[in-house]
Structure formats: C-alpha cells, structure tokens
Amino acid sequence: MPNSVTPPETLPTCHRSTIQTVREDLIQAVSKYAQPDYRKAFVQIANTFLPYLGLWALMIYTVLHGLPVWTTLLLAVPASGFLVRIFILFHDCCHGAFFPSRSANRILGYISGILVFTAYEDWKRTHVIHHAASGNLDQRGTGDIWTLTVEEYLSASRLKRLAYRLFRNPLVLFTLIPLVLFLVIQRFPSAGAKKRERNSVIYTNLAIAAIAVVMSLTLGFQNYLLIQLPIIIMAASAGMWLFYVQHQYADVYWARQHSWDLTSSGLEGSSYYKLPKALQWIVGNIGLHHIHHVRANIPNYNLQRCYDEVPALQAVKPLTIRKSFKSLCLNLWDEQKQKLVSFRSIRALPRLAIQAADA
Template sequence: MTTTDKRMSQDMAPSHYPKRIDFKLAPFMASDDRIASWQILNTVVPIIAVGFAMSAVTTSFNITAIVLTPLLLVLMVLLLSRSFSLMHDCGHQSLFRSKRSNRIAAFGLSLIHGMPQHPWSRGHAFHHKHNGNWDRYRGPSALITREQYDSRSPRSQWLYRLLRHPLLLFPGGFFYLIIKPRVALLLSFFEFVGHSIKSTIKMVTTGDWISPKKVCTNYKSSFFYTSGECVDMIANTAVVGMLWWWIGSSIGYAHFWILYALIMSCSAAVMIAVFFIQHNFPESYTSDEDNWSYFRGALSGSSFLQMPAILNWFTADIAYHHIHHLSERIPNYRLKECHEANIHLVQNVHRLYLSQVSDCFSLILWDRERLELVSPFA
C-alpha cells in the first residue's frame, strides 16, 4: 500500500465505522462517591497491611521469609497498580463527583507512589488530547521515526534500542517515579534563585523597585506549567520525605530502601508497560497531523487488553482503554458497563492478548510514510 493509499484509508473511514454520536456515553459519566470511597478503602488498607507484613517478614532469613517475600512483593505491586489507576482517575476528575475530593484523594495516593500527581496529570492530559497524532505525541518512550533512526550511526541505533528494552523499565520506572520529580524541583529552585538575582541586579542598576511578590509572579519556570504544579511538587516531596524518614527510622534505613527501591521499581515498570502496550500494538492508529482524528485515535489507537478478571480488578478496568479514551470522565467502575452497552460499536476495537505483549515492545519506531509502528528489524 502506498503512502497516499494508507492516508486515504485512515482519512476515509468505511461506512460501518461508528461515529462518536452513535455511542451511549453520558449515562456512564456519573461519579459515585460511595463506590469511589470503597475503592480507596479496599486498596489503601491492604497496601498498608502488606507493607507491615513485608517489613516484618524480611527481618529474618528463614524458610518463611523465603516463601512469603516474593508473594508479598507480587501482591504489593498489584495493589500499587490499582492505586495508581485510582489516582489516574482522580486526575481526570472522574473518581469522585467534586474536584476537591478528587484533588484530596489524588494527593493522598501520590504519597503512596512517591510522585507528585498534579504535574503528572497535566502531562497525561496532553496524551489524551493528542493520542494517535504521532506528529505531536510519541508516547512515554519518546519514539522517533524510521527515517530518523536510519540516519543515526550504528552505535546510536544500538543505544536507542537499549534504552527502550523492557528490562530498562525497572531502573527507568524508579527514576520516573522517585528521582525525576525531585531533580525537576531542585533545578527549578536554582532557576528561581538565578531569576531573583537577575531581578535584584536590574532593580539596583535601574533604580526601579521590584516587590518580592512581583519577582515571584514574573518567574516562568522551565519545569512547571503552573504554580499549582510547583506547590503540589513541594508538598508531595515534603510529606514523602517525612514518611521516608519515619519508616526508615522505624525498621532501619538500609532495610527500608532495599524494599522500597524494589517495590517502586517493579510497580512503576508494570504501570508504564501497561500504558505502553495499550497504545503501541500492531495495527494501532498512527496518523500524522494533517489527517488525525481524535475519535479514531481513541477507538483505534487504544487497545482492549484481554486479562483475567482478577487482573482487571488490580488495574481498575484500565483494560477497557478504548472506552476511557472515548470519554475520560467515565470512572473506572463504569468502563466495563459502558463497553457492554456499546458492544455493537466496538467489535473492531483491537483486542490485545497478554501473549502478544512482546510484539508490542518491538514496535519502537514510527514509519511516517506507511503510518504505522514498526520494529527496527522489520
């Protein structure tokens, strides 16, 4: 198929392809505070319980510890996946009815994950706004085009593939959750100090008085879009830092950081992997700027991940990702119901099976001419 044919096939949808107006979505956008509160409770309480169990079990090296530690680790990672999905819903203002309740819940859950939620949710909103438009958004792995890849040296190509290897999700996930936000905060602090010094020098040389308030309001950070993001980052870092100190002093800092690094690395790797494969899959909708459709990006650029019911519970039904992208205001506890109510319209949504995950991780290039994701070795 030529480039023109491929673009025409994406631009001219077949007659049986549904329209957004065909979907019944509005009835499922209603949030229920009782359900949301119960979800928070049945997630956070087990996380705390498993955390206490892990700290107790791992203090000794006996047969009980050898058997229970891996089981508790897996359970914790699964619970954190659910917790992250709930925090994700809060960012979309869908878990609870009110914006305030969502913000409070989101901040509380962000302490569990050690990452500021508000800056992350704004970046995630960009993903929703441009999903399927690969001229604007290249996914969490910042993929490049086939042409850009071919123009690189063999060493640069090898490094590109290495950095996107699934095993790199583990150290990369810990960096993404724990380290990157603090680096951004530190660099922003130094940037603000430099801005303040420049403002002071300007005030001395010109004789024009600049109030401290104006110095702050004139500061435009390279790391935050809004002052709210900065406040959320500072508050999260301060409270998380106190929690690290308190837990570390209770069970021993070496003991704490070994467990914490292991758990956070694994949970972040799982969450990023789930996000990646739900958009980077064979035949995923990958349009350029000129021919992009928001609706097709939602329906054909998001997969329907086929998982056992227990895994759907631990991921808060994020497997129904096509429905989530059709309307981000639908809370997780109504995604399945919405899917079933519109079952006649989603027959052609790509069903992604766990056995196909390895295929997804090989798709790390965007072929702009063919408008599809490809492997470097294809």
C-alpha cells in the same frame, strides 16, 4: 460501528458531516457512564488501600522479627499489585472521574500520589496533554513512549540511534527506566509546569521524605528500603508495561496533524488489553483503554459496564497477553506502511539509505 474511523479532514464535506455524527453519537452513548459514584469510590478505597496497608504491616512484622528476607520479598509481590491499583485511583482523580467532588478528587489525588511517588497536579497536566495528542506524530514528546519513524531513525546520528535502541530494549524500558522515572525524574517539575504544579511536586517530595525519615527512625533505613524498593520497582515496571501495550501494538493508529482524528486515536490508537478477571481487577479495568481515550472522565469502575452495553466499543479487536508480547519487537513507525515495524525489518532497505544516514 466499524473498527476503522476515517479521518474527517481527508473526506468530502458530506462525509466529514457523517464522521462528526458518528463521533457525537459515540460520545453521547458513553456519556451516561461518566457519572462518579461515592459508594463505588469508597468501596474501591477500602478494597485497595486497606490490603496495601495490611501488606505493609505484615512486611514490617517480618523485618522486625528477623524472618527470612524471602518472606518480605514474597509479600512485596501482592503489595506491588495493590500499588498499581492505587495508581489507577490516582489516575481517575487526575481526570476528575473518581469522586463527584472536585475537592475530593484533589485530596485523594495528593494522598495516593504520595504513595505512588507522583505529584498530583504536575502529572495531571502532562497526562491531559497525552490525551490531547495521543497518536499525533507532530505532537509527540509529552506523556508518551519515545517513538521514532523509520525516516527519523535513519536520518538520526549514530549516537541518537544507539540511544533509541538502548531505550527500546525491554531490559531497559521495563526495569531501569521505570525506576528512574518514579524515583528521580518525578522528583522535579515537568517542562512548562506552573506554580501550582511546581508546588505539588514540592509537597509530594516533602511527604515522601517525611515517611522515609519516620520509617528509618522506627524500622531502620535498610529495613525501610527492603520494604519500599521491591514494591516500587515491581509496580513501576508493571505500570510501564501497561502503558506501553496501551499505545504500542501491531495495529496502532498514528497520523500527522493534518489527518489526525481524536475518535480514531481513541478507538484505534488505544488498545483493548483483554486480561484475566483477577488481573483486570488489580489494574482497575485500565485494559479497556480505548474507552478511556474516547471519554476520559469515565470512572474505572464503570468501564466494563460501558463496554458491555455499547456495541460500537466491542468492535475493537482485543489484544491478548500472548499477542501483546509480540509488540516488544515493534520499534519504529513506518509512515508508508502505516504500521509499527521492527529494527530488523529496516535491514531490507537499500544500503545507500543507511549509508546516507551515517554520513
């Protein structure tokens, strides 16, 4: 199967039928991997939660025995990695993919959601919207990175362009914004949240507050912050980076509603972020994101096997770590060129166009 899938709406009827057949064949090929397994799930719980809690115990030991601060901060590095991995298990639960049981997914989703400062029901709803609209230029704004087209940027007010440039600045996008997102924004229900989602935010906030109070009373508030803040800051920043490179890279797919295609969005609008084996394990195979967007309910522990056994998925060009850093300078979607471009590239546009935008 080729890497590029032509949107069926733009093809003659006979070709649309062919594309539909390709889509159905691909879905059928990956369906057998969308089978949650209790044994694999509990193994992941053991090799993820136990090391995380163990590192917390060691960090508590360092603060209670007056060891140098750097020893506590050093332990926060692997702890933040395991917190990212906990978020991947949380993510699987939101898709109903981690356990065969819906109730088991919900229970673990709530528990892991407390640890990652994210309400299960509310995030689940917005993430489903993200999957349904990923790569759709006409349905941006929920669960995605703020992205403007060149035309939208040039026609925006100076204040909006300044805000957009500030938002897309790597120092802001991968440090300040993740911290605000996890510590502040996610303490409130998302727009359009219903009773169940609002309640999940309340329960999660109460549980986080209870943990903070207990830890403060036993360790001291400053010691609690010394442990919790470095972990959540590093984990949130790493998570933001992963989400960014999953949908912001040189050959990414974006389309207007009339030509948007779900299969193209999965295979071309979601990267295959090829990581070293150790990092791939820590992030729960989330780098195989193109597979996840083709079939969202495949458990993370089945993604690599799915990739290895389905040739169509191997046609997607991998995004390496070195190449992923180049995406930092890609800030705007050029609808004419059908690719992401940099702020610098639009300097070559006629001065009159920019002057008209400033007027």
